[in-house]
Amino acid sequence: MKLTRISQLGAIAAVAALALTGCASSGGNTPAASPTATSSDVAFKIDPSLSGTITAGGSSAQSNAQQAWTTAYNATAKNVTINYDKSQGSGGGVTNFLSGAYDFAGSDSPLNADQTAQSKKLCTDGGINIPVYLDGVAIVFNIPGVTKLQLSGETIAKIFALQITDWSDPAITKDNGTALAAGAITTVARSDGSGTTQNFTNYLAATQKSVWTFPAGKDWPVQGNVSKQKGGSGVVEAVKAGSGTIGYADHSAIGSLNAASILTNGTAVAYSGAAVSKTFDVAAVEASNGVPGDLSKKFDYSKLTADSYPIPLVSYAVVCSSFKDAKQAELVKSYLGFVTSSLGQSVAEKNAGSAPLPDSVLAAAAKTLAAIK
Numbered sequence: 001m002k003l004t005r006i007s008q009l010g011a012i013a014a015v016a017a018l019a020l021t022g023c024a025s026s027g028g029n030t031p032a033a034s035p036t037a038t039s040s041d042v043a044f045k046i047d048p049s050l051s052g053t054i055t056a057g058g059s060s061a062q063s064n065a066q067q068a069w070t071t072a073y074n075a076t077a078k079n080v081t082i083n084y085d086k087s088q089g090s091g092g093g094v095t096n097f098l099s100g101a102y103d104f105a106g107s108d109s110p111l112n113a114d115q116t117a118q119s120k121k122l123c124t125d126g127g128i129n130i131p132v133y134l135d136g137v138a139i140v141f142n143i144p145g146v147t148k149l150q151l152s153g154e155t156i157a158k159i160f161a162l163q164i165t166d167w168s169d170p171a172i173t174k175d176n177g178t179a180l181a182a183g184a185i186t187t188v189a190r191s192d193g194s195g196t197t198q199n200f201t202n203y204l205a206a207t208q209k210s211v212w213t214f215p216a217g218k219d220w221p222v223q224g225n226v227s228k229q230k231g232g233s234g235v236v237e238a239v240k241a242g243s244g245t246i247g248y249a250d251h252s253a254i255g256s257l258n259a260a261s262i263l264t265n266g267t268a269v270a271y272s273g274a275a276v277s278k279t280f281d282v283a284a285v286e287a288s289n290g291v292p293g294d295l296s297k298k299f300d301y302s303k304l305t306a307d308s309y310p311i312p313l314v315s316y317a318v319v320c321s322s323f324k325d326a327k328q329a330e331l332v333k334s335y336l337g338f339v340t341s342s343l344g345q346s347v348a349e350k351n352a353g354s355a356p357l358p359d360s361v362l363a364a365a366a367k368t369l370a371a372i373k
Helices: 006-022 063-074 086-098 113-119 153-160 170-176 195-207 231-241 273-283 326-339 342-352 359-371
Strands: 051-058 079-085 104-107 127-142 150-152 186-190 226-229 245-250 261-264 267-269 284-286 297-299 312-320
Touching (some): 051 086, 051 326, 063 326, 063 342, 079 086, 079 326, 086 104, 086 113, 086 312, 127 231, 127 273, 150 153, 153 186, 153 195, 153 245, 186 195, 226 245, 273 312, 312 326, 326 342
Parallel strands (some): 051 079, 186 245
Antiparallel strands (some): 261 267, 284 297
């Protein structure tokens, strides 16, 4: 694998054309403009002679992007089969990776310390986390007659902690400047181990400590009147089918559902690629697990600004630092090399509504992938 510059973009221009025009997002996002090459592009050349099968799965947040990446990659590497099982969620994806069943896992949170230790039984040095996807956790709602909603972090925490149980609550009225009709609130959360849950509870635990007394983690911690659903699609469908419902999901998966703007320092911030990119720029910090080449990130929420989306989601490819099979290593390095190229990021932006990762992260990913044996 080789990190190149713009001169190689022509070799894979057809890939972008196919993926950007022929693979519409099932999330209902407005398509972004086709990518334009610039001198800062991080490009990757796909070897059309490769053949074999890549088995992976995990993060449902990545599912639209993975579908688009696969279509784009296969336009050149026609003899490589990529099987990505989105039904597993991040928790199931990591479990299957650690068991040796997956070549890589999609996970909305990096391996924790225990999982990293387990990964050393599978990989020589251990598992590494490579950022591949940047998006945000959307707070989705279905309230009769309401299409716009803004909520402060404190109000969101109280709703999901079941401390606010009616839409006419004074805190919601204060956030919106007008009273909503009375009606019971039903919160919808993930039933499976979920990186989206991890990212959402990271935000709540870091910013609303006086209200959110639960631990941050992949498993939803609140018991009581909560509708628990498997997968991001399950949460979205339950919110859509209900009345007075509110839940959380990766932005790319929400389809036609409305999402709340989040009040930060008095400013209502709606999700946008620009807003979540701003969050990454100002608040993402290194969080390496100690394995050479690991690119884990965490967010310092104290650095949020009035123009940054406060609940970001960085999703990873979790992969071994070394493979027992050299051919399989080349397949995975090639596919993830495309995913973490500027073109691959543009494919995800167009088809999943995600935000492209910064060039500095893509360059670091190329260096990490090049070192995989």
